[in-house]
Amino acid sequence: MVRILHTADWHLGHTLAGYSREAEHRAALDALVAIAAHEAVDAIVVAGDVFDALNPSAEAQTLFFDTLARLRAVRPHAAIVVVAGNHDPAGRLEAPGGLYRLAEVTVVGTITRRPEGPDLARHLVPVRDAHGAIGAHVLAVPFPRVADLPPLDGAVAGSPVVAGVRALYGDLIARAKAAIGESPLVVTGHLHVSGGLESEGAERRILVGGEHAVPPDVFPEAAAYVALGHLHRPQAVGRETIRYAGSLFPLSKTESGYDHGVTIVEIAGADVASRHVPLPRPVPCLRVPARGAIPAGAVEAALAGLGLADDPAASARPFVWLSVAVEGPAVGLHAEIGDLAERFPVRLAGLALERPAAEGDVAQAEALAVRLAERAPAEVFREAYAARHGAAPTPAHEDAFAALLGMDEEEA
Template sequence: MLTLLHTADWHLGAQLQGWPREAEHRKALRALVALAAERRVDAVIVAGDIFDSLNPSAEAQKLLYDTLKELRAALPAATIVLLAGNHDPAGRIEAPRALFDLVNVAGVGTIARKDGEIDAGVHLLPLRGAGGAIEAHLLAAPYPRAADLPILDGASEGSPVVRSVRALYAELIAAARARIGAAPLVVTGHLHVAGGLESEGAERRILVGGEHAVPSDVFPEDIAYVALGHLHRPQSVGRECVRYSGSLFPLSKTEIDYNHGVTIVAIEGAATTIEHVPLPRPTPCLRIPPRGGLARENVEAALAALGLGPATPADDKPFVHLTVAADGPIVGLDAEIDAIAEKFPIRLASLTVERPPRRETEAPAPAALRLSERQPVELFREAFALTHKSEPTSEHMTLFHAAAAEE
């Protein structure tokens, strides 16, 4: 039997509204190494977006190498594979190849070809079980850059980009099958498979021309497992063995409710067993209130109810995403909330203002008119009322007229 640990989307070097995440990454990666050792996995696959930036900091790179060192110490015989994602500098993933070869680590950043054909010597890796026998092979495919996609001749229905991705995977899989026949094959991918649920605002639509989703049948039915990266929610797509492991912990507000972790895969002959294993959340990420908005006068009490002591270490201070309900002017709200937040050992990661929905009895928006037919003061009154759901006061009007007089 062969046991794999599938992980992805570490985003080393990421920040949240300027707050560093390095301490969280260290905790999460230590938990990952401990789990890998506990399960005695035979291989660790990191399916892209290892870094958060194409120019990762020295600290982010050191954290990667520290983690590789800890993995190798915990699992002397395991194969470790790093795939470049759309966030990653492909060249830096491949540059240490000569050193990686010494410690059975593979880094694949681009599609390698030899005389125009897929270089299976780069992309096809044997996966050995606990007894040392080859139990399966890994087809290591990174994020498909524009330069990696084949140019197809002739017109055809559907997205040309999706057709090119399909052709690329067909070529990769054919090169693998030519070497290994019908033996168990694990395939990687860093892309958006149609049907996968995105995290709003967190994941870029990455294929050329905005054509970002490929159908799951790009991966043939005879593939034992498809280890995907890019989407941060753990999920299977199309069929159980085509799977995103998800990120290690919430990287944005929209990911707070995800069950973050890694995927443990067991392959025995033609049978594949898949298990999602949650990882401890290294730092609390809170949405206050959990749903809806909080009256501004109740914000301080809500933060006090968290019960955080003043001696809370800096790295343990929770990230707080605060939503304030307002149906009137919000002038000065940011400064007011910042002053309240400073009283508590938290990291204010975002502040959202929630407005009540427009009632059916409210007057419809005014019909569009030419600007030449409107007076500036009328436009100001309407814009103010639309934004703040109240009429401007005499003080607001005085400031408007003073500003208009300066034009």
Template sequence: MAITLLHTADWHLGAQLQGWPREAEHRKALASLVAIAASRAVDAIVVAGDIFDSLNPPAEAQKLLYDTLKALRAARPAATIVLLAGNHDPGGRIEAPRALFDLVNVVGVGAISRREGAIDTGLHLVPLRGPGGAVEAHLLAVPYPRAADLPLVEREVEGSAIVHATRALYAELIAAARDKIGDAPLVVTGHLHVAGGLESEGAERRILVGGEHAVPPDLFPPDVAYVALGHLHRPQWVGRESVRYSGSLFPMSKTEIDYDHGVTIVTIDGGAAQVEHVPLERPTPCLRLPARGVLAAKEVEAAFAALGLDPALAIDERPFVHLNVAAEGPVVGLDAELGALAEKYPIRLASLAIERPRHAPEAPAATTLRLCERQPVDLFREAFAFAHKIEPTPGHLALFHAAAAEE
């Protein structure tokens, strides 16, 4: 009989954007995820790492996780729920509630576990039951592999020793699983960067030891029915359609604004997997002003006004705005000026990029004149142009002469 699972990852509970909390967005997105789990009658929910945004998540983030687990259990009473630690997660916190998790069919795996040196399949191998209650597949629950989890490489190898060790770890895990289940359908998880996957600039860390962070997709043998990956925020498959990143729930940075965020629904029938991306409605608008290119500073207020937003919009409902501005004059104080302007409108300024003029004057050429032979106003002109990349205006010169006259 076929079994259906919901694959999600990279929730980053507790995250902020330029100091703005994102809890309201998380609540909306996770409520949508629960609704999808219910409407698609899934038999399992797999969260492939980076549940939290930091190793010491705030109490609100932990409460939101447990609220979501409660809602998922109410929506799908018999579904198996599996939580994997990612590189952002405190593995111990994922595993600490294990005694309680066991009572409600939730599995939390924070680190690679061994018994007498061998992989603890009792922890890592999770049976997945179909609608009739029979075991239809197994899930090999593998969290982010930390340095202590990787086997030692005792001889010289071609290419990266870290990638070689990661390959050896997965080979050991999969072999241990196959020893238990034979050729039954197997789902494998991973929280790492698989070569060929597209990163979000500035959003994801290069996470394997020593910067050798990308493993080849053939790490996962073809007899694995599906590979549920976490870490990269763009929904995508790598190598083959059944090796997939579900992506994050909504944009975590401005580079992710154009992503089609969502979750992945996987139907496994025998050894074959059918994969479907299900989009999530964006809980809060994330805007880039302008959509392409840059605005002149004098155009910013009109762009804010053109959004046509209700001034009474609650803080949590206000869109995030990523502003790109071309400087037409001195940049000193421009960020503060634009920040103050943004506060007059019902938006949340998430980032501000100021682009200096492209044809800036070159730095003053070296001169053989002695300082006593230079005119103070000429020195002022050169210093101003060097610092601000434009020539001083008559107003600047008038202020200079006024200051010089006071001496």
């Protein structure tokens, strides 16, 4: 039997509302290294989005290399496989190839091809148990960019992008199985598989050609396990052996309720079992209130009711997303609540102002559907102002808009 730690979507260098997440990343990766040691894993697979940006900071890169070194130290014989995601600079990720080889780490940013086809020596990695016996292989496939997709012969039914991804995986898996025989094959992927739950505001719609997702059956049954990255919620898609490990901790408001962690995969011949191992959350990520919205006048009491420590370190302060119900004008409310939040040991990650649905909203929406060319600019301004602030514009606002409109007409 071999045991594999599947993780993904580290997003090193990520910031939230301008706040660094470096301290959280260090704590989460400390826990990940401890899990690798405790579980005595034979492989660590990182399924993309190591970094949050195509130009990662020196600090983010240092944390990545330090983590690889620590994983190698705690699991000297383990295969360590990293593939690029859509956030990663594929070429830069691969650049320290000589150093990776010294550390026996496989990092794949793009599909490497030879005249006869994909270079399996680059993409196929054996997984050995503690005694040196091969118990599985990892087929390292990064985020499929345009140049990675094979040419298609003739017309295809449905999306040519999905067909290209299907052909890519079909070819790679067929070649890998021909090379390894009955050895179980673990395949990586960094893309959106249809049926997976997205995290609103955090995950880009990434496939080329305007496509968004591929069906689970692009991964043939010959793949014993598919280690996915891109979606931040841990979940299976299509079948139990196609799984997203999820991110290390919440990267957006939507993710605050997720059970973040890593996936441990145990493979013994044809038997494959996986289990979720949660990671401790480095700092709390709170939605206030948990559901709905509170009046602006109740924000101070709600923050006080969190019962937080008086003066934690700045990097240990909880992230808070506030939802505030408003009915009248909200001019200056963002700044007012921001100043109020600074009196508490929290980091305000987001503020949503929510208004109750008014009667006649449907009729108003239908009225607004009239072509703009048929409406007076001042009328559109008044309706937009009322929708934004819950009250009609004052004469001063109307005068200011008229002055701006007059300037535009003069320039025209």
